[in-house]
Amino acid sequence: MKTRITELFGIEHPIIQGGMHYVGLAEMAAAVSNAGGLGIITGLTQGTPEKLANEIARCREMTDKPFGVNLTFLPSVTPPDYPGLVDCIIKSGVKVVETAGNNPAKWLPQLKEAGIKVIHKCTSVRHSIKAQEIGCDAVSVDGFECGGHPGEDDIPNFILLPRAADELEIPFVASGGMADARSLVASLAMGAEGMNMGTRFIATKEAPVHENVKQAILGASELDTRLVMRPLRNTERVLTNDAVERLLEKEKQLGAHIKFEDVAGEVAGVYPKIMTQGTMDAGAWSCGMVAGLVYDIPTVQELVDRIMSEADALIGERLARFAAA
Ligand SMILES: Cc1cc2nc3c(=O)[nH]c(=O)nc-3n(C[C@H](O)[C@H](O)[C@H](O)COP(=O)(O)O)c2cc1C
Numbered sequence: 329m330k331t332r333i334t335e336l337f338g339i340e341h342p343i344i345q346g347g348m349h350y351v352g353l354a355e356m357a358a359a360v361s362n363a364g365g366l367g368i369i370t371g372l373t374q375g376t377p378e379k380l381a382n383e384i385a386r387c388r389e390m391t392d393k394p395f396g397v398n399l400t401f402l403p404s405v406t407p408p409d410y411p412g413l414v415d416c417i418i419k420s421g422v423k424v425v426e427t428a429g430n431n432p433a434k435w436l437p438q439l440k441e442a443g444i445k446v447i448h449k450c451t452s453v454r455h456s457i458k459a460q461e462i463g464c465d466a467v468s469v470d471g472f473e474c475g476g477h478p479g480e481d482d483i484p485n486f487i488l489l490p491r492a493a494d495e496l497e498i499p500f501v502a503s504g505g506m507a508d509a510r511s512l513v514a515s516l517a518m519g520a521e522g523m524n525m526g527t528r529f530i531a532t533k534e535a536p537v538h539e540n541v542k543q544a545i546l547g548a549s550e551l552d553t554r555l556v557m558r559p560l561r562n563t564e565r566v567l568t569n570d571a572v573e574r575l576l577e578k579e580k581q582l583g584a585h586i587k588f589e590d591v592a593g594e595v596a597g598v599y600p601k602i603m604t605q606g607t608m609d610a611g612a613w614s615c616g617m618v619a620g621l622v623y624d625i626p627t628v629q630e631l632v633d634r635i636m637s638e639a640d641a642l643i644g645e646r647l648a649r650f651a652a653a
Contacts, residue, residue: 329636331521332499336445336465337424338394340364341636342522343512344501345529346449346468347398347426348476348614349373350603351537354383358390359534363632367395368426372408373599377416384420396424396447401432410435418442426468429477433462449503449524451479453491460498467492467500468524474504475527475553475616477564486518493519507621509638513647527616533627538606541613542625550620556612557595559586564595567615569608571598 331342343365345356350373357367369387374380380397387395397417401410414435417425425439428449439446440463448459449468456467469492471485472478483491489502502515503524515523530537531545544567554568556575559582566572575594582590598611626634 329639331516333466333501333522336499337366337396339366341632342501343632343635344368344426344447344468344522344524346476346503346524346526347371347400347428348526348530350599351530351535352398353536354387354390355534355536356529357395358387359532359628360529360632361391361393361395363629364393364636365632366424367391368398368424369395371397371399371413371417372402375408377409377412380413381416381420384417384422394423396426397422398426398428399432399435400428401430403430414438418444427464431458431462432464436463447501451477451488452481452483453488453495456492456500457495460496464498466498467496468503469500469520470524471502471504473565473617475565475618476614477562478504478555480558480561480563485515489515489518489520505616505618507618509635509642512635512639513642525618526614527618528622528631529628531622531625532631533625537603540606540608541603544608545615545619545622546625548615548619548622550617552619553615553617557591559584560588560591564612564614565616566612567619569612571609571611575612 333342341364345360345367347368347370352368352370357369360367369383374383424445426447445465447466447468448464449470450456451470459467471488472482492500499521501522501524502520506523506525507528512523531542552568553565554572555563556566557564559579571594575591594611601607601610602613
């Protein structure tokens with residue numbers, strides 16, 4: 329399938345794997361890129377420029393297809409070495425960066441100068457327009473359904489995507505709640521030129537996470553996610569577990585007085601325990617409502633091939649039938 333997104337990134341299928349902390353390692357990114365999509369290494373999981381350079385080199389050994397690096401800009405008391413990470417990406421020759429979090433304007437001149445295409449992930453139309461204005465090449469429009477940080481506007485993709493289509497000139501992909509061919513074809517119908525998946529890619533054979541994580545997604549329904557840290561205006565959609573319910577209870581009791589330190593036990597340093605060790609009650613970890621649409625753990629190639637062949641059938645048969653009638 330050819331869209332402005334496949335053309336922009338030089339990929340076969342308009343499917344992107346969003347950056348995911350402790351999931352977006354070289355194995356994940358290479359598997360998605362080898363399957364014809366765009367795999368993304370998560371920069372902050374590596375943390376230092378040296379480790380990121382090493383991860384990029386590992387990914388190169390596993391694929392000769394294009395892949396990208398995610399840079400999530402978060403407010404932090406001890407910020408990561410962003411200048412060093414940007415420098416490392418440029419020197420490594422990676423040609424795609426997925427930015428997320430704060431406005432990436434500060435880093436764009438350097439990235440563009442190096443011929444890097446930038447796709448900014450954002451959860452609102454106004455931030456998408458801003459991304460276009462500052463020179464991003466594309467946006468990933470992340471609806472309220474998404475795993476991770478949906479922002480504070482709570483606009484689901486059935487509204488957000490057509491609104492983005494009405495306002496944007498640069499191409500965008502639909503993100504949040506994407507699982508299968510139906511997601512892709514519906515996104516295309518609403519004006520997107522592809523889709524970005526997070527949660528769905530974790531439940532694949534190649535995802536470099538503990539088997540317990542994959543089984544948790546497989547066993548979850550669309551009712552099993554919760555929004556945490558809303559009172560801190562840092563809302564995150566996570567899979568429910570004991571730690572999450574404890575956290576929500578604290579939010580209820582502390583109300584407006586809550587501080588990050590009150591919930592740090594449930595959210596700080598949790599990812600290695602969950603993703604690597606499989607200790608599923610260790611804390612809150614991002615997961616989308618789309619878990620309810622995950623029924624198996626295929627290889628990435630099987631997943632991508634299935635999406636693309638079913639998308640062809642949906643467009644060529646089901647939709648064509650309605651058009652003919
Ligand atoms: C476990 C997990 C970790 C994530 N970590 C990050 C991250 O570090 N940076 C980022 O920009 N997005 C992160 N995301 C968001 C994804 O890139 C993607 O936007 C989101 O998962 C899309 O929604 P979906 O899960 O419904 O597909 C994460 C998502 C998950 C599920």
